[in-house]
Structures are given as structure tokens and as C-alpha cells.
Amino acid sequence: MLNVKEMLDELNASPYEEIEIRTPHTGVVDFVGLAPGDRVAGPSGKWLERPGTLLANLTREKNKKSICATQKGQVMDIQTALEGRFVEAGERLMTIRHFLSKEEVIGRILKKALHLFCAPERAKYYFVPEIDAKIKAGGEQSVKVREGLDMFIVSRMKRETALSYTGPQGIIYAVYFQQGDNVDGGQPLIGVCPENQLTLIQDVVNRVHGEWEERD
Amino acid sequence: MSRHTLLIANRGEIAMRILRACIALGHDFACVYTSADEQSGHVRLARDLGGPGRLFRISSYQDPSEMLAVADAANATAVHPGYGFFAEDYRFARRVVERKRPLIFIGPSWAVVRDLGDKINTKRIARAHLVPTIPGSDRPIYDEMEAVELAQTIFAFQHDQGIDEGCVLVKASAGGGGMGIEEVYDADTFRSVYRRIRNYAKRNLSDEGVLIEQRIFDFNHLEVQVLAERGGKNAVHLGTRNCSVQSLGRQKRIEVAPGFDPASLDYAFDAAGVLSAITRHSVHMALAVGYDNVGTWEWIVTPRGEPFLMEVNTRIQVENGVSGITARIRGRADCEQGVDVIAEQIRLGLGEPLGYAQQDISLAGVGIEYRILAEDPADRFTPCLGRIEAFGWKPEPWLQVFTQVPPLEHGQEPYEIPMDFDPNLALGIVWGENLDQARSRGVEFLNGLTLEGTDTRGEPLRTNVAFLLSRTQTILHF
Structure with a gap:
């Protein structure tokens, strides 16, 4: 049985995560005047069309790429020594402390409540075109899954194979991977909610909305 | 010849071969790697031979802007794409040469890559030049x-x-x-x-x-290695290769030069005539399209000895070494033991003339290239992920081994096979004065190979060595 109170207490003890901002590719770094302690905002707008606070610019091949905050939070440290330098991909630029939102807390609790269908091995995963189209048209919760359903294309070392779903019948409640990204074996791909447990899941959502206090 | 700095826009064993060729030719280099390749031999080699500022971590080998940004940061004057990735991407080749700070693309000119990069267009061009193609x-x-x-x-x-x-x-x-x-x-x-x-x-x-x-059944897959200089006015070939030993996924596993061996094997058709025809057709077509770097004309030959052009690979190929090991160029001291096709590619790419004609090239003996992979031939050649714990072979004057797996002795940190690429571990190329000697040396090499590791489930790593051994005795039979 899911102990929501215990999980909320656990999350309350450490209600944030530290996000390392790294360069997505090579380029020349230009910090934009942020300092440790500054507050930054994540993307906003109905469609998240407004990017988060500008953290730095990375210029490569005359193209300036803005590196924006993906979550709201507080700047903890900045690698100012990199200012104006050509850096490699994956270089750490700064750390942001991000306090968990209600939706993130719900996501973490649901990961323990849903049936997780995990990647059997490290590979790139894609939904088969039919399921991908359904998700794009009606959202992930519009897709019902059942044992044996061909759901994924597994791409590994340039070979592609099909992967069928195993587990209880239900709807996809959460998708935990980005198509085309490497997923380690054992990492969840989707969280499935059996239809008779939808009420329980809704209870979790309601409790978190009522009890979790968001911080800036 | 002026000194150039080549950006090696590739990874693994081909990056290592390009790097060594650069040094042999007196050029400088810059290497790239991704986080998946931290342990790769090409990273170690670049670190050892290049020093600071010669090695760059990038986000992807497939990001052209990433490559060109590194080329500028390293003050490169040329880009060598190796094989795969950008090697046959004419847009990339065009971008390299047409940017504000133009670089040299070590490969055919972009228009040639474009015209021959499409199999169907190649077929049309071939038909126009009376080169036989598949129905x-x-x-x-x-x-x-x-x-x-x-x-x-x-x-x-x-x-x-x-x-x-x-x-x-x-x-x-x-x-x-x-x-x-x-x-x-x-x-x-x-x-x-x-x-x-x-x-x-x-x-x-x-x-x-x-x-x-x-689909033509029971065919042999042959190739012709072509070298052509800038301007497309002069082209030669380095003979033929037979690439008929393949996995289920049509991936080559053993390549042999020459493509047939009528001196020691019987064929139901005029094998020497076929080899002569496909080399003639290939060079003829190369000259006709103004081909201007190294390339491979790929053929299938039916059991009745009918050759059909399949495609043209406008790049250096994995198996270039097996042609190189059997080729000699008269008057070139550096080619007495074989031709470094990659070094020739760089020379030609930088605009040097060929410097020799077809009659200066002789073909000697038989070369066999083995592609050693972590895969399970018993399970449809499924790639096997895991770690290499021991890898070694006995050096021989008739053997070349190219690998990105760093030298490993028992007790050293194992090499993790990266998931993002083919599970190629090494290329082993043997040379013999004739087919029998080449085969027996091939068997000696494979039997003496130390290759141990574990897969991700903790079981012994599966490789294709036994498969390569089993196929050695029948190579070039048709």
C-alpha cells in the first residue's frame, strides 16, 4: 500500500534538486551578468513558449545559442573563469537549486504507484508509429495498453527491433523517456495505471495539491 | 607540400589511421570525441601524439556545426570525414568548402558526392556510360x-x-x-x-x-578501389576485393584482395576476365564523372560471371587496407610493403597529383581482412554489449591490426563497448604470397587472438571470431 504521508515527509526533508547547467555543444561562452544567489525563472506561458531566464550565451559558427533556465530556482555557483573562452561540449557552467513543484512531487510519488514498464537494456527507444500518432493526437493518457502490444522500437548499435509491452492492462499515465535518447537498462519507459486504480491515483494528486507547499 | 592541419571528423580505428597518416605525411591534426568514447584508443593516441589543443570533446559526431567550430578553434585547414557520419554527405562537403573560412574536404568534390551518393542516380549515370546495372x-x-x-x-x-x-x-x-x-x-x-x-x-x-x-541469388560481392586526383582527369585502380562473407544484416565480415583467384581456384566463368572488366568499367566511369578522390565501385557478380554495378561509395572504406596491402607502386619506397590508401587519399585531397599511372601499380599476393566484432553469429549476429577485459595478438610482419580498443592486459581497466556505434572491435589484415599462405596466416592470427570480456549480464562476451575462422577456408570459392 502506498504511504503518501511518509513519502511527502521524505521529500519535505530535502525539497529541492540541484541542476547542473552544462554546455550542450562546443562554443564561446558569454555569461550575462548573473551572480550566485540570483533567482531565475523557468519557461512559462500556456505552451511554455516563453523561455526561462537567460543564463549564458554559447556562440558557435556565428550562431548564438541562448542557454536558458529550464526550471525556476536559485543560482548556487557560476564558472566565471570560462567567460569568453571556447569550451567543449558538456562543460559545467553553473549550478541551480530548484525547489520541487507540486507536479514534480506528484510525478515522483506516481513513479512508485504506477506499473513501470522498464527498458530491458541500454538503447534508444521510440514508440511505434501508431502509438506515437495517438499520443501526439490525444496525449499519453489516451493510449490503452495490454500484454503483448507492440509498443516500442528499440534501436541499439544501429539495429532496430520491436519490443512488446508486458504488464497489467491500463492507460499510459506517464512517459519517462525522450524518443531517440539513450535509456539505460532498468530505467522506466512508461508508467501504466490499471483502470481500476485511477481513483487511487487521483487521490494522490489531490493530496499533494492540498499538502505540498511550493517554495521559490 | 605545405603543412596542413586536418580535423579528423570521426572516431575509433579510422580516426587512428587518419591521425597516423597525417603524421607520416608531416601534417598536424585535431581530433574529436564524445563522452561515449572517453576510453577509445583514438582519444589516447591524440592525447599522446597531439598534446593540448588537439583534442576536443563534442556533443555528437553528427553535428556539422560542432565539427566546423572545432575546425576553427584548432585552426584546421582541412577536414577528413573518415567513413560513415559526414563521409558521403554532400551538404557537409559543400559547407566545408564554401564557408567564409573555407576548408579542404578530404574526399571527392561535393557535386560528385551528390551525384553518386544516390544509388538510383548512380544507376542512371552508369547506364548512360554503358556500365551494366541490376534490373x-x-x-x-x-x-x-x-x-x-x-x-x-x-x-x-x-x-x-x-x-x-x-x-x-x-x-x-x-x-x-x-x-x-x-x-x-x-x-x-x-x-x-x-x-x-x-x-x-x-x-x-x-x-x-x-x-x-x-535480388540476384548466390552472387559474389566485389569492389574496385579507385584513386583519382583533383580535377578528375587522372584515375587508377588498386585492384579488386571480394566482400562476399557477410552477416545476416549484409554487413561485411571478411574482405579479400583480389576479388577472385583464378590461379588457384576453378570458376565456372572467366574470372580473370570479370576482374578485368569491372576494373575497366570502374575507372572509365570515374573519369567520365570527373571523380576526384578515393572511392569504391561496388559490383555483384552472378554465378554465370555477369557483373552488375551496385553502387559507388564516395569515401574511404573500412576495407581499404586489404587493397593497400596487396598493391605496390613502382618507384615509391614507401609503397614496397603496400600502399597506405588513407595517406594517398589525404595527398590527393590536398591537391597533389597522383604521380603514377596504372602501369606503375602492381598487385602482389593475397590479403584478407577480418572484421572482429562483439556479436553473436548464432543469434542473427545480434550485437553484444559489455566490456573487453583482455585483448592482444602476436605481432607478425605479415599482419596489420587496427583497433580503437586500447591495449589491455589482465588487471587493467576494461574497455566498455559504446552502445551508440557498431560493435566493431578490430580489423585484422593478413598478407600471404598466395591464397593458401594468406589463409593459413589468417587462421594463425585468429587462433592466437586473446579476446576476453563479459557482457552486460555478466556472461562471457560473444564475438564472431569462430565464425571468421569457419569461413576462412572457403573464401573466394564461387
Whole structure:
């Protein structure tokens, strides 16, 4: 049985995560005047069309790429020594402390409540075109899954194979991977909610909305 | 010759070979790597030989802006694409040479890459120059109904030829390297295969075009290694290769030079005549299209000795070394033990003349190249992920081994096979004065190989060494 109170207490003890901002590719770094302690905002707008606070610019091949905050939070440290330098991909630029939102807390609790269908091995995963189209048209919760359903294309070392779903019948409640990204074996791909447990899941959502206090 | 700095826009063993060729020619280099390749031999070699500022971590080997940004940061004057990635990407080749700070693309000029990069266009060009090609479509098919009708026509054609079990090949038009190809044995299943290949092509190649042609049974896959200088006025060949030992996925596993050996084996057709014809056709077509770097003309030869051009690979190939080890160039002291095709490619790419003619090239002995992979031949050649714990071989004057797996002794940190790429571990190339000697040296090399590791489930790593051994005795038989 899911102990929501215990999980909320656990999350309350450490209600944030530290996000390392790294360069997505090579380029020349230009910090934009942020300092440790500054507050930054994540993307906003109905469609998240407004990017988060500008953290730095990375210029490569005359193209300036803005590196924006993906979550709201507080700047903890900045690698100012990199200012104006050509850096490699994956270089750490700064750390942001991000306090968990209600939706993130719900996501973490649901990961323990849903049936997780995990990647059997490290590979790139894609939904088969039919399921991908359904998700794009009606959202992930519009897709019902059942044992044996061909759901994924597994791409590994340039070979592609099909992967069928195993587990209880239900709807996809959460998708935990980005198509085309490497997923380690054992990492969840989707969280499935059996239809008779939808009420329980809704209870979790309601409790978190009522009890979790968001911080800036 | 002026000193250049080459950006090596590739990884693994080919990056190492390019790097060594740069040094041998007196050029400087810059190398790139991704986080998946931290342990790769090419990173170690670049660190050891290049020092600071010669090695750059990038986000992806497939990001052109990343490559060109590194080229500028390293003050590179040329880009060597190796094979795969950008090697046959004419847009990249064009961008390299047409930017504000132009660089030299070590490969054919972009227009040649564009014209021959498409199998179907190649087929049209070949037909225009009276080079024989495989029966089938000579333009990309985008319409499902048209594809079905064409497949039915080819099945009927095979039936008329007396072939009981006809077969049609469905290929992604823009694909290569054995990827995106499937066989269809009856008209009923054609439609589903066509859709699968079309989806593959759309997702991986951004072009849904599909080529449909007759599958020719029991063929041998031969290649001609061509070298041509800038300007496209002068071209030679370094003989032929036979690449008929392949995995189920049509990936080459053993390559042999020359393509046939009529001196020691019997063929039901004039094998020497076939080799002569395909080299003649290849060089003729190279000159006709103004080909201007190294390239490979790929042929299939039927059991009746009919050669059909399949495609042209406008790049250096994995198996270039097996042609190099059997070729000699008169008057070139550095070519007494074979030709470094990559060094020749760099020379030609930088605009040097060939400096020799076809009659200066002689072909000596037999070369065999083994591709050693972490894969399970018993399970449809499924790639095997894991770690290499011991890897070594006995050096011999007749042996060349190219590998990105760093030298490992027991007790050293194992090498993790990266998941993002083919599970190639090494290329082993042996040379013999004749086929018998080459085969026995091949067996000696494979039997003496130390290759141990564990897969991700903790079981012994599976490799294709036993498969390579089992196929050695029958190579070049047809």
C-alpha cells in the first residue's frame, strides 16, 4: 500500500534538486551578468513558449545559442573563469537549486504507484508509429495498453527491433523517456495505471495539491 | 607540400589511421570525441601524439556545426570525414568548402558526392556510360501502388527466367552500409516490407525514396578501389576485393584482395576476365564523372560471371587496407610493403597529383581482412554489449591490426563497448604470397587472438571470431 504521508515527509526533508547547467555543444561562452544567489525563472506561458531566464550565451559558427533556465530556482555557483573562452561540449557552467513543484512531487510519488514498464537494456527507444500518432493526437493518457502490444522500437548499435509491452492492462499515465535518447537498462519507459486504480491515483494528486507547499 | 592541419571528423580505428597518416605525411591534426568514447584508443593516441589543443570533446559526431567550430578553434585547414557520419554527405562537403573560412574536404568534390551518393542516380549515370546495372527501378519510388506493381513485374520476370523462388530487394534509396535493405520472397508480403523500409528511410535518412530491384541469388560481392586526383582527369585502380562473407544484416565480415583467384581456384566463368572488366568499367566511369578522390565501385557478380554495378561509395572504406596491402607502386619506397590508401587519399585531397599511372601499380599476393566484432553469429549476429577485459595478438610482419580498443592486459581497466556505434572491435589484415599462405596466416592470427570480456549480464562476451575462422577456408570459392 502506498504511504503518501511518509513519502511527502521524505521529500519535505530535502525539497529541492540541484541542476547542473552544462554546455550542450562546443562554443564561446558569454555569461550575462548573473551572480550566485540570483533567482531565475523557468519557461512559462500556456505552451511554455516563453523561455526561462537567460543564463549564458554559447556562440558557435556565428550562431548564438541562448542557454536558458529550464526550471525556476536559485543560482548556487557560476564558472566565471570560462567567460569568453571556447569550451567543449558538456562543460559545467553553473549550478541551480530548484525547489520541487507540486507536479514534480506528484510525478515522483506516481513513479512508485504506477506499473513501470522498464527498458530491458541500454538503447534508444521510440514508440511505434501508431502509438506515437495517438499520443501526439490525444496525449499519453489516451493510449490503452495490454500484454503483448507492440509498443516500442528499440534501436541499439544501429539495429532496430520491436519490443512488446508486458504488464497489467491500463492507460499510459506517464512517459519517462525522450524518443531517440539513450535509456539505460532498468530505467522506466512508461508508467501504466490499471483502470481500476485511477481513483487511487487521483487521490494522490489531490493530496499533494492540498499538502505540498511550493517554495521559490 | 605545405603543412596542413586536418580535423579528423570521426572516431575509433579510422580516426587512428587518419591521425597516423597525417603524421607520416608531416601534417598536424585535431581530433574529436564524445563522452561515449572517453576510453577509445583514438582519444589516447591524440592525447599522446597531439598534446593540448588537439583534442576536443563534442556533443555528437553528427553535428556539422560542432565539427566546423572545432575546425576553427584548432585552426584546421582541412577536414577528413573518415567513413560513415559526414563521409558521403554532400551538404557537409559543400559547407566545408564554401564557408567564409573555407576548408579542404578530404574526399571527392561535393557535386560528385551528390551525384553518386544516390544509388538510383548512380544507376542512371552508369547506364548512360554503358556500365551494366541490376534490373529494377532507376528512380526512387515514393508511391506504394507503383512499388507494388514494379515488384509484381520483377517477380513475373524471374518466373519467366525459370527461377522458382523469385526475390525482390527493397532498399532505402539514400541508405548504405547494408542498412535499410530487406528481401521479399512473395508479392503478398511485399507491401509490409515496403512500408517498413520507407519508415526506416524517413526516420533515419529523411528521404522516403525506395529502390526496388531484382535480388540476384548466390552472387559474389566485389569492389574496385579507385584513386583519382583533383580535377578528375587522372584515375587508377588498386585492384579488386571480394566482400562476399557477410552477416545476416549484409554487413561485411571478411574482405579479400583480389576479388577472385583464378590461379588457384576453378570458376565456372572467366574470372580473370570479370576482374578485368569491372576494373575497366570502374575507372572509365570515374573519369567520365570527373571523380576526384578515393572511392569504391561496388559490383555483384552472378554465378554465370555477369557483373552488375551496385553502387559507388564516395569515401574511404573500412576495407581499404586489404587493397593497400596487396598493391605496390613502382618507384615509391614507401609503397614496397603496400600502399597506405588513407595517406594517398589525404595527398590527393590536398591537391597533389597522383604521380603514377596504372602501369606503375602492381598487385602482389593475397590479403584478407577480418572484421572482429562483439556479436553473436548464432543469434542473427545480434550485437553484444559489455566490456573487453583482455585483448592482444602476436605481432607478425605479415599482419596489420587496427583497433580503437586500447591495449589491455589482465588487471587493467576494461574497455566498455559504446552502445551508440557498431560493435566493431578490430580489423585484422593478413598478407600471404598466395591464397593458401594468406589463409593459413589468417587462421594463425585468429587462433592466437586473446579476446576476453563479459557482457552486460555478466556472461562471457560473444564475438564472431569462430565464425571468421569457419569461413576462412572457403573464401573466394564461387
